[in-house]
Amino acid sequence: MKLRFTKMHGAGNDFVVLDATRGPLSLSNEQLRRLADRRFGVGADQILFVEPSQTPGVDFRYRIFNGIDGDEVEHCGNGARCFVRYVHEHGLTDKRRVRVETVNARLDLHLQDDGRVTVDMGPPRFAHADLPFDASGLTPRTVNGFELWPLALADGDAVEVAVLSMGNPHAVRRVEDVAHAPVGLEGPQIEGHERFAKRVNAGFLQVVDPGHVKLRVYERGAGETLACGTGACAAVVAGIRLGWLDAAVEVETRGGAVRIEWAGGHSPVLMTGPAVTVFEGEIEL
Missing domain, CATH: 3.10.310.10 (Diaminopimelate Epimerase; Chain A, domain 1)
Structure with missing residues (x-):
């Protein structure tokens, strides 16, 4: 299988970003680890999936997988900033404010004029x-x-x-x-x-x-x-x-x-x- 990818980073925290908006994309843990491998793959801390949202009022679904073990995780702030740059640069949206859903949250992302991104991470939880x-x-x-x-x-x-x-x-x-x-x-x-x-x-x-x-x-x-x-x-x-x-x-x-x-x-x-x-x-x- 040949797979197109984009390599991105937010303050050195690096990602492989994959477009799954045009059809479902399923990769095994072994394939995810291969992508993230810095010698045998692309090299990344985590793999990000850009998927269509099924929820009204939400623009995209955002999934995050660890590079070392291939496990899906809940949240990644640096990845969220890369996410909004990716969907904007690849013509998936012309919005500068984008709302995305993760496995357990919804995030509001704002692409600034200077290229930086502001992420509303939601309130912290202390329980x-x-x-x-x-x-x-x-x-x-x-x-x-x-x-x-x-x-x-x-x-x-x-x-x-x-x-x-x-x-x-x-x-x-x-x-x-x-x-x-x-x-x-x-x-x-x-x-x-x-x-x-x-x-x-x-x-x-x-x-x-x-x-x-x-x-x-x-x-x-x-x-x-x-x-x-x-x-x-x-x-x-x-x-x-x-x-x-x-x-x-x-x-x-x-x-x-x-x-x-x-x-x-x-x-x-x-x-x-x-x-x-x-x-x-x-x-x-």
């Missing part, structure tokens, strides 16, 4: 059932009315994390210097921790000042990526709840920067950042 997170037997430390939960790691030490959902699960740990944070050691342990029944995205957050942070994320099913949109949202929301951050924050990742805004409460989280087409091609699977 442990939304992750899910098992806090039984744990005693949190409360800061500014928000909990930091102790997670025991393999060496017997415990790290403190804030937990929340941005449509997918996140655990955010504050570190002094993100460049030297033990992401490769602790990231897999947090991601697969027994307290998270469906695993979790592990964020390592350095607060530079109340309007500027640095972030690295070990993503669920993808490993460490150059950027993570939902991870940036989760880190900022946690930082605001804990009293560390302002309502608008520049998030610096190894792949680039995004701006995150949250007014608190049930307000939606707004993310603005780049979306870039790298190249297009055809691969035989």
Whole structure:
């Protein structure tokens, strides 16, 4: 099977985007992993499917598959920005504001005049059932009315994390210097921790000042990526709840920067950042 694709990235978080609007497209986990393989395929953190929506008032359906294991996941903020650039550049819509549905949410995407994209990520969720997170037997430390939960790691030490959902699960740990944070050691342990029944995205957050942070994320099913949109949202929301951050924050990742805004409460989280087409091609699977 020959398959046309577009390679894109949002702040270094890279994707293979596939057009399934003209007919159904079904790929096995093995084929998805082949596409994402950086030596034998195209290379990507995740694979994005653009599909027609069956819901009135929604423009497209948006599906996301991890590159490492081929599993479908709920949400990807950087991918959402690439999604709206893709449908606009490929003539699938002339709207600059697009509404899409994922496996568990609806997103409003706005293509700005400067090429950046603003995504309404919806409000954060803090109920442990939304992750899910098992806090039984744990005693949190409360800061500014928000909990930091102790997670025991393999060496017997415990790290403190804030937990929340941005449509997918996140655990955010504050570190002094993100460049030297033990992401490769602790990231897999947090991601697969027994307290998270469906695993979790592990964020390592350095607060530079109340309007500027640095972030690295070990993503669920993808490993460490150059950027993570939902991870940036989760880190900022946690930082605001804990009293560390302002309502608008520049998030610096190894792949680039995004701006995150949250007014608190049930307000939606707004993310603005780049979306870039790298190249297009055809691969035989």
